[in-house]
Amino acid sequence: MGDTLKTAVENRSSRPKTGLLHTLLSVPISMKIMGIGAVVAAIFGTATLYQVQRSLTRSYYLRLEETLNSSSMMMSGLVSRPIAVGDIIQLRKTLRFFRASVPDVFCVDIFDPKGDVVSRSINPKIGLDRLPPFTSSLDERPQALFLPSGELLLIKITPILQGAGGYLRIIVSDRRIRSELRRLTLNFLFTLLLCLVAGEGLALLLTHQIVHPIDRLKTAAESLREGKVEKAEVFAADEIGTLAETFNAMTETLEKRRDEILRKERDRVRLIDALVSAQEEERRRIASELHDEVGAALSALLLMIESLPSESPEIRERRTEFRKHLERSIENVRRLSFSLRPAVLDDFGLESALKRYITLLNQHSKTKFNFRFIQSASSKRPPEAVETTLYRITQEAVNNVLRHAEASSAEIMILIRKDECVLVVEDDGKGFSARKTNEVSSGIGLIGIRERAEILGGTVSVDSEVGRGTTLQVKIPLGREPEI
Ligand SMILES: Nc1ncnc2c1ncn2[C@@H]1O[C@H](COP(=O)(O)OP(=O)(O)O)[C@@H](O)[C@H]1O
Ligand SMILES: [Mg+2]
Incomplete structure (x- = not known):
């Protein structure tokens, strides 16, 4: 029964298990906890970063558009007087001042009513590289233009003095927004990394706290399997501590049972030994008694019969018959004595x-x-x-x-x-x-x-x-x- 159970358990535990879930579940506990931490941090980080970027991008671009709209309105009013009086110096001054005070500005142009450039002011930090050509489209919403570098330009054209004074074109770039978003993302990722390192450190500490008592318990169980009784250390009063205490109680019970079985086994062996020895002794005694007493008595009887006078043929015949009986009996006694306990063995x-x-x-x-x-x-x-x-x-x-x-x-x-x-x-x-x-x-x-x-x-x-x-x-x- 015990053997059948053992074989069943061995078969079950040796059956190969496959599958991704089993492989994942088979990694050490420390890796499981740390893995869970890393996955949660990655999901949380990506989701938060996505949300923050989305809402910031939206509000930054709205602000950029508002800046463009309000600047266009303000500037078209500011430049209308210098244009009306032909004061180019004042006009340039105004444009320079504007460009310097609004850093997102890529370029401010004044065109005459025919579309020729009257004045141009470009943010030196941004450059003149891909300036779009002038079109006198007067949409409410600014036009959008993507440069090959990925930079977005918003273009707003506003008429000056209802178009009689020409056109004001303001182009703003999202370069600052993009660099701000990049900086923010990097800061966020750096903070996330710091949290991850701290979290994984804590997870490592925690798994050590969990795994160490389990390891000690495993060592104690392995010793028990090899027949050595070893108490498991109880580290804390948590679930693992309770398990260790139960294990120790089980060990004590097993130890008691084992001692009891050993004692009974010793008693049994001693009893059998005593029985076997007594039986041998008894056989030896009966064998020697049979051989020495009965055998010797029968031999003496044989001699006595031999020495009887044998005048009549009838007595001679009877004597031969007696002798045969006696010889057979002596042989039987010898065989019996030998089978009981051969003296030759001693x-x-x-x-x-x-x-x-x-x-x-x-x-x-x-x-x-x-x-x-x-x-x-x-x-x-x-x-x-x-x-x-x-x-x-x-x-x-x-x-x-x-x-x-x-x-x-x-x-x-x-x-x-x-x-x-x-x-x-x-x-x-x-x-x-x-x-x-x-x-x-x-x-x-x-x-x-x-x-x-x-x-x-x-x-x-x-x-x-x-x-x-x-x-x-x-x-x-x-x-x-x-x-x-
Ligand atoms: N040498 C043998 N050849 C064939 N069968 C044997 C032999 N020795 C033992 N057995 C088998 O094992 C059984 C148990 O043997 P044993 O314990 O000596 O009991 P018993 O001889 O009283 O039947 C026997 O009944 C017999 O079937
Ligand atoms: Mg037998």
């Missing part, structure tokens, strides 16, 4: 005990068992507990081969190294689905093998496939205290 070690066991086995079984015992030069005889465990595991594995495998042959190999013992039992039988056996365990043989190995800190692996035989491998470390 006296001569694992190799001799297993050799004997397998020789006896091969006398009756259809499966041919081969046994190999390899001991490296640097190794010593394993401790008694390890030898007993390996002997019993071999017995259970052999029983499984006999009962389930229908194998023609099986290899049993024991390897004793300096730091570990390895047992491999491999058969060429029908095999089984290891997963199915894990789900609904039909017997306790394999469980017993695992339990026995784990008491000594060992590991067990069963490799089997239907139709391809079974391999059982057990590894038991040497030179370590048992895990109880």
Whole structure:
């Protein structure tokens, strides 16, 4: 169940996600907050700049037009007297004065009624470069003319003395307006940039305040996943702080549960160890009693029967019959004693005990068992507990081969190294689905093998496939205290 859940979670998290939204959402929080700040500033800046420019442009151009209209009216009155009396000097003076006092003026011209220039005054700052030709159009609204540079000229022609004195033409330029708008835009953009830098700095500070506690929480969660219990730091009493506190409470509960499970596991292993030891001791006692007491008593009985006088053929026949019975019983007692606990295991070690066991086995079984015992030069005889465990595991594995495998042959190999013992039992039988056996365990043989190995800190692996035989491998470390 746990494994299924874990696999489902892994599958879900490893499923590749695509799409722009997912890519955008996957960038770090700091970039998200700073990005939002930059986008808001850009939208706000552009919209405000657009609005301000629009309304300022409108009012500047209206003012320029008003200036042109009122100047034209005023100047046509001012120049009518000098023109009427032919006072050219006064006329020029008036024009110069006008041009100097109204800076937007591009050019002021006086034309005679035929359209020839009488006087001309040009703002030296603006220049004479593209002066439009005179037309005596007397529109109410000024004419507009765009120069190739983009500059806009507004032209107003006003008759002097109802046209009898000629015409006054005033041309104003929007050059000042444009430079003013440019200056304003630059100032605005500079201010916006300053706000953006300050805003992004604050956003960075804020994200650090948010991300740092989350990072610490993540580190604590990762440690927990690796089995190390580490408290998460609580930085503030905000949502993240509450999360950290909940995490710490969860860690405490987990720690308690883990300790409880460990304690129970230790108790369980200790109990199994005690049971197994008691069982071995009991078997050893019964085996030696059977061998030494019952076996010896039966042998003595045999000797006694042999020494009985045998005059009559009837008694001789009965004696032969008794002897046969007794010999079979002695053999049975020996076999029983051996199967309970072979004395050779205690006296001569694992190799001799297993050799004997397998020789006896091969006398009756259809499966041919081969046994190999390899001991490296640097190794010593394993401790008694390890030898007993390996002997019993071999017995259970052999029983499984006999009962389930229908194998023609099986290899049993024991390897004793300096730091570990390895047992491999491999058969060429029908095999089984290891997963199915894990789900609904039909017997306790394999469980017993695992339990026995784990008491000594060992590991067990069963490799089997239907139709391809079974391999059982057990590894038991040497030179370590048992895990109880
Ligand atoms: N060597 C083997 N060949 C085929 N099947 C096996 C072998 N060892 C174990 N099994 C299968 O694994 C199951 C569990 O084995 P085990 O735990 O020893 O229980 P039991 O032997 O009491 O059925 C067996 O019932 C059998 O189906
Ligand atoms: Mg079994």
